[in-house]
Amino acid sequence: MRRKDELGVLRMVLEEQYERHSTQLALLDRQAGDSRCRGGDADTAAVLTASSRQALGDIARALHYLDHDAYGCCEQCRTEIPIEHLAQHPAVRFCTSCEP
Template sequence: MLNRQDQYEGLRSALEEQLQRQTDELTELTIHSGEPERNGHDPHQIAARIATTRQSLADTAQALRRIADGSYGRCGRCQADIPVERLEIRPHARYCVPCQAKGA
């Protein structure tokens, strides 16, 4: 059975891949935002997608920083371990489920 650090290694790789995909998507969206009418894209939809992608990118970068500083996998509120199963579903999770439900 893998220990938590070994499990985090797989999550780190997934987060790094996600970071690259989000960066590529943001670059593409930014290109389309410059000439939305010419490309047939709705400028409001592009702006919303850019905002969503930027937030996802920030969440992913923060998760990678927590891995680097050793705080990854601990709840930002109660400091309990976040179950690996939760991190596999939501690798950028900052809170355990009970704290998230409380509005952490």
């Protein structure tokens, strides 16, 4: 399979993840409103909300890079990130050598 085709598959994965996190964030927002009335665990909800927002930002950035033919390229050294690494971590920004 060519890299372009593999990146197309990863786009679908990223879009599915984006939809899943968007749905989770909407549910958390609704539960936050309900829990205020019932005294729910605000700390847990805040952590889950922050995590979903971070994931959405990472995925949105990856999709933006895909749209501009910059996806899969290390932000630091500009080398191609192996497709296997992208498949495991689709929103990754750095190659394994440059990962902070």
